[in-house]
Amino acid sequence: MTVADIVKALDLKVFSGNEGLNQEIVGGYTSDLLSDVMGNADAGMVWITLQTHINVMAIASLKELAAIILVKGLEPEANTLQQSNNEGIPILGTNLQAFEITGKLYQLLNK
Amino acid sequence: MNQYRADLHIHSVLSPCADLEMSPVNIVNRAKALGLDIIAVTDHNSTLHCPLTVELASRVGILAVYGAEVTTREEVHCVCLVEDEPKRKLLQQFLEDNIQRVPNNVDIFGYQVVVNEQEEIVQEIDYLLHGALNKGINEVEAFVHSIGGIFIPAHADRPKYSITSQLGFVPPDLNYDAIELSRFTTEEKFLASNPFVRKKRFVRSSDAHMIDQIGSISTMLTMCGLTFKDLKESILALD
Numbered sequence: 001m002t003v004a005d006i007v008k009a010l011d012l013k014v015f016s017g018n019e020g021l022n023q024e025i026v027g028g029y030t031s032d033l034l035s036d037v038m039g040n041a042d043a044g045m046v047w048i049t050l051q052t053h054i055n056v057m058a059i060a061s062l063k064e065l066a067a068i069i070l071v072k073g074l075e076p077e078a079n080t081l082q083q084s085n086n087e088g089i090p091i092l093g094t095n096l097q098a099f100e101i102t103g104k105l106y107q108l109l110n111k
Numbered sequence: 112m113n114q115y116r117a118d119l120h121i122h123s124v125l126s127p128c129a130d131l132e133m134s135p136v137n138i139v140n141r142a143k144a145l146g147l148d149i150i151a152v153t154d155h156n157s158t159l160h161c162p163l164t165v166e167l168a169s170r171v172g173i174l175a176v177y178g179a180e181v182t183t184r185e186e187v188h189c190v191c192l193v194e195d196e197p198k199r200k201l202l203q204q205f206l207e208d209n210i211q212r213v214p215n216n217v218d219i220f221g222y223q224v225v226v227n228e229q230e231e232i233v234q235e236i237d238y239l240l241h242g243a244l245n246k247g248i249n250e251v252e253a254f255v256h257s258i259g260g261i262f263i264p265a266h267a268d269r270p271k272y273s274i275t276s277q278l279g280f281v282p283p284d285l286n287y288d289a290i291e292l293s294r295f296t297t298e299e300k301f302l303a304s305n306p307f308v309r310k311k312r313f314v315r316s317s318d319a320h321m322i323d324q325i326g327s328i329s330t331m332l333t334m335c336g337l338t339f340k341d342l343k344e345s346i347l348a349l350d
Contacts, residue, residue, distance in 0.1 A: 034279030035270070053185055053247060055278040077247065 001025050001109065003067045003090055006046065010104055012069065012092040016081045019088035023066040027109060030102045034059050041065060048102055052076050057083035065089065069105075071098045115337065117149035118142070118329045120180065120190050120265060120291060120316035123160040127220035127241055130321040134230050135164040137322055143171045145326040149342060151176040153190050155240040156210050158203045159225045162196060167228065174337045179206060180265055181255075182241070183248040188272045190291060190316070191251070192261040194339040201258050209244040248278070252286055261288045261343050266318055267305075268296040281308050289314045289346050294328040312349035 004021040007014055014021070026044035031037050032051050041047060043064035049056065050071050057080055060068055067090040070076065076084065076091050084091045094101050121138060122129040135152065142150045150173060152164045161177040168175035177199040178192035193202050215223055215237060225234040244251065248264075255262045264274040267281070267290045274281055274290075281290065289312040292301055298313050314330040333348075334341040 033276060035276045038279045051185060051278075053249075053278055053282070054284075055280065055282050059279050077249075 003046070003092075006067075006105065006108060007092060009108055010094065010101065012094055015070075015076055015091040015093055016084035017067070017088055017090035019085075020067065020090045023090075025066045025109065028102065028105050030098055038062065046105065048098055048105070050074055050098065052080055054080045054083055056080060057087060057089065060089050061087050067092055069094060069101060071096060071101055112333050112335060113337075115148035115174075115332050115334050116146065116326075116329050117314070117332055117342070118147055118317050118319070118326050119149070119151040119176065119178075119192065119263070119314060120153050121150055121319045121325055122180075123152050123154055123164070125154045125157055125160050125223055125225055125236070125240070126320070127155070127215065127223050127239070128320055129154075132322045133320070134226050135160055135167055136228060136230060138325065139164060139167040139171065139173065139175070141322055141325045142168070142173055147173065147326050147329065148337065149174045149176065149332070150325075151178045151190070151192055153178045153180040153192075155180055156182055156206050156242070156244070157223075157236065157240050158199045158206070159234065159236075161199055163228065174339075174342070176339060176342065177202070178260075181206065181251055182243040182272070183251050184243055184246055185248055185277045186243050186272055187248050187274045187277045188265040189248065189251060190261075190263040190265050191255045192263070192339075192342075193255070194259055198258045198260065202255070202260070205254055206244070209246050210238070210240075211242045211245060212238040213242050215239040248274070248282075248285065256286065261346060263287065263289050263291050263314060265291045265316075266293040268292050268301050275305065281305060283307065283309060288312065288343070289349060291316050293318065310350055312346065314346065314349070
């Protein structure tokens with residue numbers, strides 16, 4: 001399953017990083033502590049968070065994550081969005097909260 | 112130039128987590144007994160104990176600085192210090208306008224009270240001061256600097272509510288004046304695990320919640336005189 005597939009299936013907004021929409025997804029990680037994500041997320045995962053700071057992109061790049069989903073209608077800060085385009089790692093958005101979107105993504109990936 | 116000892120991060124009884132003994136009177140008396148030259152009462156998202164602390168401290172020759180420990184949207188704790196009472200009012204307004212208001216539950220968090228010199232309660236804050244602001248760390252930094260203040264991410268080495276725990280690492284473009292390290296680390300250890308920190312300006316503060324923690328760790332600063340301007344200059348000259 002690719003990032004584009006989950007965008008379609010979960011009705012996500014694509015803020016930036018369109019270049020990475022064909023990236024394959026291996027799983028997901030839900031956390032708002034960037035130190036925790038840095039330590040525990042794996043390459044190819046989709047990261048679900050409410051954090052919008054530019055450091056999100058540095059962590060995503062370092063861990064080679066497939067995409068980021070911002071919850072609750074949150075939008076990336078301007079420099080975060082710019083970095084997402086530079087890195088080609090998509091930032092996606094949903095109006096759902098973390099519990100709901102995590103559950104939906106989990107179901108989708110484990111069909 | 113003079114050497115002054117500073118503890119720039121002390122909680123009063125107004126902070127829900129601080130000990131009842133932490134009244135401005137007791138804090139200033141303790142600071143005097145310890146020979147501290149500069150203190151800052153930095154309660155969680157409130158400056159309301161600063162005016163009394165400054166007045167009491169000035170009587171015994173201590174520079175007390177106005178400020179608060181601000182919780183950013185990312186839940187990074189940042190010590191924010193300002194020069195005088197008008198600036199404190201601006202900071203207080205910023206905090207009251209932007210904090211996410213959750214009612215305090217005194218059974219869980221304890222009372223959040225402002226006291227006077229006689230240690231009588233003069234005000235109780237009914238929303239939880241431990242909450243976060245609706246402002247990101249860059250916005251808090253920009254506001255504090257717009258009123259000439261000092262911006263110091265707190266206990267940066269700690270695994271919770273710190274710039275490293277919440278944001279993974281110190282953002283390279285963040286315009287901080289210094290980084291505060293707790294008593295649990297050293298500059299060398301912090302730099303070993305955070306090798307890309309650009310501005311190597313560090314202060315050590317106690318983050319005291321109890322009276323015997325005041326001054327347990329402190330910063331020696333080289334300053335012309337005992338004023339806020341001298342304090343800011345000396346912090347900016349640390350690296």
